[in-house]
Amino acid sequence: MTQQLETIHKVPIPTHFYSYLVADNGSYLSHDAETGFSFSSETNDSAIWDRSGDGGFKHVSTGYHLNTVGQEDETAFSVSINGEAQTFRVAHGPAELPSEYLATIRKQGWVCLTQIIDDETLQELERTAGTDRFSHLEVDRSQPAICQNTAVARTVAEPLSLWVIRQYMQTDDIRLSHVPGFAVLGQDDGKRNVQGWHSDFPYHWGVPARGLVPTPSGETVLGVQRNVCVSPFTRECGATAFKLGSHALDRPPPKEWGDATAHAKPGYRAEHGLPYNGPEADVVDAPGGSIILYDSRTWHRAGVNQTTKKRAAMLQAITPMYIFPKNDTSRAYKRLLESPVYEELNQREKQEIQNLMVHQFIGPGGEYAITPDRELTEKVKTATTSGY
Ligand SMILES: [Fe+2]
Structure with missing residues (x-):
């Protein structure tokens, strides 16, 4: 059978x-x-x-x-x-009205903005990722993808996904919680570790991470994940597997499905096999250039690529400003300011990327951009290792 x-x-x-x-x-x-x-x-x-x-x-x-x-x-x-x-x-522009996409994500916790990225931009995303029409190209890892190609920065500032996210999260003040980059999935070898079931940042349910959200957050949406499909998303090519609608349960995925904590252990997949991949799980099959938005509570795991073709996506955790960022975005943003890409962006795109990538707090006398402090980091390290 x-x-x-x-x-x-x-x-x-x-x-x-x-x-x-x-x-x-x-x-x-x-x-x-x-x-x-x-x-x-x-x-x-x-x-x-x-x-x-x-x-x-x-x-x-x-x-x-x-x-x-x-x-x-x-x-x-x-x-x-x-x-x-x-x-x-x-x-x-989009295939449907923005209000229709918003009604869909409010109803089901996810929505696909099918082919919202125009083909010219998509082609440039493929070039930077080194996949699809440009799978023969070497990928430049010397600088963040957002500094390499205007198309990447333009996609980060894609306006419709951001409007839907702002409405769904009920706040205009939203942030990118990490530097946007490409997730490229190569062919599976049948034994390497794969990602188990989890909810995304900041919930991090099922993930062996610090600071996961301890209780259901109800109507307060602490994160929306924005997956830009660069390659077509199909089950065979390793499209994300979801349990669609599970955001409404507001709790972690079942351990028996094989969560990300279990699958992070060395050799786990070789010994126990793949996480749950039966009919209770869902795959959204979407063409390249589509953006899939989902409530970060939605149970999901990375797909398994059964083909020889590399699959690229830009996976971005978007959070309200009151959530502590997952990673530093300030250094990549400063590099963007110095790169030729920045000058090619229009005023709206520049402003939007600043909104998304510069985390700020209100201090005495105004707003302050948050950035890592290397000197303080070293001091804290020394204090921690020397004990009390
Ligand atoms: Fe995830």
């Missing part, structure tokens, strides 16, 4: 995408029936446009028609707003 594996949830492949209309500084042309046009750094429903059959663009939620007929360039055009000519670029 063949073993029954995880249940596959194949996301529908969109046949149509909306558009964003983006100004030079990166802000989005938004429209509201009462107040008219405005510029916004976020992409809620007000920023969603659709090409209309008679030329121009229709504002999806109000039906307002923006006439661009007669302008020669199909990808950029000028519009008079409040008596001033403004230039806009047409950019790839």
Whole structure:
């Protein structure tokens, strides 16, 4: 009898995408029936446009028609707003309205923004990861991925996933809890250790880590995980395995499923086999360029890649500002400021990455950026090792 594996949830492949209309500084042309046009750094429903059959663009939620007929360039055009000519670029938008994605994650604890990353950006992510169309390339490990390619920084600042996360977490003040990078999964050899079932940072249920969240957090969402699928996510290629909806249980995964603590022990997999991978578990099968968002309480584990093809993803823990960060992001951010990538970003992207990567506390006289103190670290080490 063949073993029954995880249940596959194949996301529908969109046949149509909306558009964003983006100004030079990166802000989005938004429209509201009462107040008219405005510029916004976020992409809620007000920023969603659709090409209309008679030329121009229709504002999806109000039906307002923006006439661009007669302008020669199909990808950029000028519009008079409040008596001033403004230039806009047409950019790839989502397949569904932002409010629809938000309703989905509120209902089920996860949502897939299918192919939200445009193909040009996706190609650059593959290049930096050294996978898919660029699997022949050597990966540069000398500097953080965000400093290597504008596409990586642009993906970190992807506006729709951030808007959905902010709404779902009920706070605008959100942070990246570690430096964004690529998780590349190579072919499994049948015996190496694999990741067991767990909930993500900061809950860390099932993980042998310090500081895990001791009790259920209820309506207070302490983390949303943002998985950018660079390679297509399929069961065979090692897509993440989930227990979808388990965030609502607000407790750790069952030990008998093989949690991350057990599977972290040397030689555990070789002796005990893989963690639970039967039909109670789920795989979200999504094309490259999609972003899967899930409540960090959701039980999951890394997939097992059965193919010879490397699978890349950008896995990012996003937390509210009141959660202590998982790792330092300040040094990578300072390197970004000095890299040529930074100058290629627009104003919105620069501001968003600063919001996400600079953790601050309110001190006497203002806000202070938090960064490791090497001298103090050495002093503490000496004090700890010398005892009392
Ligand atoms: Fe995880």
